[in-house]
Amino acid sequence: MSTTWNDDDLKEMASQLSSPKGDNGIKTGERMAISNENMIARTIQQLDIKANDHVLEIGQGNGSHVNSIITKSTGVHYFGIDISETMIEEATRINRAFVDKNVVSFELSNGHDIDFQSGSFDKIFTVNTIYFWETPDVYAKEIYRVLKPGGSFSIGFADKDFMKKLPFTKWKFRLYDKETVSETLIKAGFSIAKITQEKENIKGSLGDFIERDIIIITAKKL
Secondary structure, X not given: OOXXXXXXXXXXXXXXXXXXXXXXXXXXXXXXXXXXXXXXXHHHXXXXXXXXXXXXXEOOXXXXXXXXXXXXXXXXXXXXXXXXXHHHHHHHHHOHHHHHOOOEEEEEOOOOOOOOOOOOEEEEEEEOOHHXXXXXXHHHHHHHHHEEEEEEEEEEEEOHHHHOOOOOOOOOOOOOOHHHHHHHHHHHOOEEEEEEEEEEEEEOOOOOEEEEEEEEEEEEOO
8 A cells, every 4th residue: 555645744754864853753763774774884894993993973873783883893982973862862772781881872963063072083984964964064074073093984875866866855955976975075184095886775764665876985084
């Protein structure tokens, strides 16, 4: 049985995807964790996390993947920031054992500033958040600032040509291709190390199964 989505439904979906809130936000976080599982894993893989790395994730959602990061190597510390209070609460709940051991922490972010000292992290990554950055050039510079010299930043996102076909992306979303994101990172001071583009099959936000083009860009702070 098909579902009919009106503009109000699609606007609400776009709002929840940008910053999940309340009970519906918890469900959105669960769906995102499933649909983005492969993209998250592939983006993390590009970072090549080593022992004792300090890792920052921007927009961790419900954080159900954090276990895979902490167990990659000894002494890894993970920090997640998110603009959604609901996702901070959920990620903390899901990862309570790691939080209590002080190897994982989550903090609410305003989406403009990254509230850490310069050169705090060995590795930084983010998946499907760039659509919602209000000032991409400024935020890219913030990421560059808090990354250590020699550190790596990986960003995963879905290609503009795919995203513009989704009916909810005309609200709140800013769409990108690999050229635009690369240019933004280079302007911030990064050197592009690798660009990966591939296709994956997922269950989309509207409940249908779709093939999407994903891009992962890995950049270095020299």
